[in-house]
Amino acid sequence: MSSVFYVTTPIYYANAEPHLGHTYTTVVADMLVRWNRMHGREAWSVSGTDEHGEKMVEAAEKAGTSPQAFTEQISAVFQRTWAELGIGPSAFVRTTNPKHVANVTKLLQKVWDEGWIELREYEGLYCVGCERFLTERDMKDGLCIDHERAPERRRETNYFFLMSRAFGWLRQYIEEHPDFIRPERYRNEALAMLRDESGLGDLSISRPKDRLDWGVELPFDRDHVCYVWFDALISYLTGAGYPDDPAFEARWAVAEHLIAKDILKPHAIFWPCMLHALGIPPYKHLSVHGYWNVDDRKISKSLGNVIRPLAMRDRFGFDAFRYFLLRDMSFGVDSVFTEDALVARINADLANNLGNLVSRTLNMTGRFCDGRVPEPEEPGEAEDEVRAAAETAARAVDEHVEKLEPARALEAIMRLVDATNRYVDQREPWKAAKDESRAGELRTTLFTCCQSLRAIAVLLLPFVPDSATEILSRLGVPELADEARLPDSALGFELPAPGTETRKGAPLFPRIDSSELSEGED
Ligand code: ME8
Numbered sequence: 001m002s003s004v005f006y007v008t009t010p011i012y013y014a015n016a017e018p019h020l021g022h023t024y025t026t027v028v029a030d031m032l033v034r035w036n037r038m039h040g041r042e043a044w045s046v047s048g049t050d051e052h053g054e055k056m057v058e059a060a061e062k063a064g065t066s067p068q069a070f071t072e073q074i075s076a077v078f079q080r081t082w083a084e085l086g087i088g089p090s091a092f093v094r095t096t097n098p099k100h101v102a103n104v105t106k107l108l109q110k111v112w113d114e115g116w117i118e119l120r121e122y123e124g125l126y127c128v129g130c131e132r133f134l135t136e137r138d139m140k141d142g143l144c145i146d147h148e149r150a151p152e153r154r155r156e157t158n159y160f161f162l163m164s165r166a167f168g169w170l171r172q173y174i175e176e177h178p179d180f181i182r183p184e185r186y187r188n189e190a191l192a193m194l195r196d197e198s199g200l201g202d203l204s205i206s207r208p209k210d211r212l213d214w215g216v217e218l219p220f221d222r223d224h225v226c227y228v229w230f231d232a233l234i235s236y237l238t239g240a241g242y243p244d245d246p247a248f249e250a251r252w253a254v255a256e257h258l259i260a261k262d263i264l265k266p267h268a269i270f271w272p273c274m275l276h277a278l279g280i281p282p283y284k285h286l287s288v289h290g291y292w293n294v295d296d297r298k299i300s301k302s303l304g305n306v307i308r309p310l311a312m313r314d315r316f317g318f319d320a321f322r323y324f325l326l327r328d329m330s331f332g333v334d335s336v337f338t339e340d341a342l343v344a345r346i347n348a349d350l351a352n353n354l355g356n357l358v359s360r361t362l363n364m365t366g367r368f369c370d371g372r373v374p375e376p377e378e379p380g381e382a383e384d385e386v387r388a389a390a391e392t393a394a395r396a397v398d399e400h401v402e403k404l405e406p407a408r409a410l411e412a413i414m415r416l417v418d419a420t421n422r423y424v425d426q427r428e429p430w431k432a433a434k435d436e437s438r439a440g441e442l443r444t445t446l447f448t449c450c451q452s453l454r455a456i457a458v459l460l461l462p463f464v465p466d467s468a469t470e471i472l473s474r475l476g477v478p479e480l481a482d483e484a485r486l487p488d489s490a491l492g493f494e495l496p497a498p499g500t501e502t503r504k505g506a507p508l509f510p511r512i513d514s515s516e517l518s519e520g521e522d
Pocket of ligand 1: 010012014020021024025050232234235260261262263290292293
């Protein structure tokens with residue numbers, strides 16, 4: 001496996017502030033970066049803001065300002081939000097950034113020089129929300145399905161990227177690389193789009209300046225600007241250091257794009273065809289998740305039903321929120337967001353299950369062993385079982401993260417928490433503590449709990465980094481938060497060593513009383 005990892009989130013439109021959907025993709029990217037770093041890989045991540053196009057002009061007009069001032073402000077909100085939440089990418093690409101504009105200009109010229117572009121008259125139905133011409137499949141009752149607004153009929157002379165020339169190549173590439181687009185349902189969707197070429201055709205990649213001048217000028221015709229998608233997709237190259245960063249090639253060879261299903265077509269069809277025309281190898285994976293729906297509708301800035309990540313952090317703590325996102329969405333399938341589901345998940349998994357194990361382990365180590373990890377006796381069958389459960393969990397986490405199944409990885413960690421809680425229930429250390437003759441057994445039990453809790457915290461580091469770091473610190477091994485390597489640091493019952501000082505601390509995940517929450521809301 002490569003020693004480099006490169007992941008991207010979409011380059012979000014800078015027309016409104018970040019919401020739950022953006023946060024989900026950005027959290028998954030952050031989790032993958034942390035998990036890969038724990039495997040010793042050099043991990044690089046890219047996010048950014050998509051700032052050109054009609055959508056921005058419309059939004060800026062509404063806000064009574066210029067597109068430049070408007071996108072500047074929203075882009076800053078995205079950057080600040082990710083930084084405050086601790087999920088900031090390694091590189092943040094703004095499509096108005098001069099280095100990116102230079103890349104787009106250079107690559108447009110290259111595609112033009114190599115004969116992949118043609119001037120044509122075009123008439124069709126255009127949705128400004130999608131920033132593209134729609135096909136029948138994209139509409140219901142005359143409205144764009146995603147934006148619930150009527151597209152406009154437009155007739156224009158546009159430059160076309162002769163994308164259809166690459167369809168044969170792309171179909172074969174997808175067929176020969178089963179995990180190029182995953183999960184499989186989206187691979188099948190991409191293949192279906194390619195089979196039904198009437199819905200695809202070539203791609204209009206220009207807008208006449210007299211209609212729209214907020215974009216990258218075409219180097220071969222100054223009266224047109226570049227279509228926003230052609231511009232935005234190139235951010236993934238800019239963010240990886242194209243063209244002059246020596247790390248670019250190694251990163252690009254393993255590029256992993258994360259998106260939701262709304263932008264499958266540009267990523268599964270336009271982008272590989274563009275790369276093919278540019279003579280750049282395709283990305284490695286396109287991983288597609290479903291929608292978070294609120295009130296049974298996709299959350300969207302234009303529909304107005306938004307959940308803000310900073311507000312969620314202030315109310316529930318960001319780790320708890322991020323745990324919910326990763327645990328409750330089965331990657332690839334839609335999920336419904338409700339506050340009740342969030343509270344139920346936090347209470348069941350974090351407050352009751354994990355929180356209980358943390359507090360009982362550290363409280364009893366404090367009370368019965370002077371706050372130090374005790375010296376164990378020879379492990380018995382029960383201890384071997386806990387150890388085996390930790391090994392199973394470590395293997396499962398790796399397997400599931402590699403297949404992009406974060407929910408199942410967390411489920412596996414929670415099974416280890418369950419097994420350890422059951423072990424404590426069976427050993428009843430509070431009874432052993434009252435019986436001098438069971439002193440050895442008591443030490444073995446609490447030693448085993450500390451070891452298992454350390455394994456759990458190490459496995460949780462990519463998912464709930466602050467809480468996992470806090471558990472490691474309370475166990476007296478804070479250095480593991482930076483040094484832990486997977487799967488090793490989750491196995492080998494050697495740390496924390498006997499004698500290590502532990503600390504009880506306040507409840508990590510206080511139980512949320514949902515009745516109080518709703519009263520507070522009224
Ligand atoms: O499409 N559920 O930007 P965008 C899950 N600029 N994820 C969601 C979501 C939801 N309800 N809503 C948004 C664009 N997302 C283009 C991308 S890339 C070169 C250009 C997330 O601001 C999800 O990742 O509309 C989705 O694909 C993305 O935000 C769309 O962001």
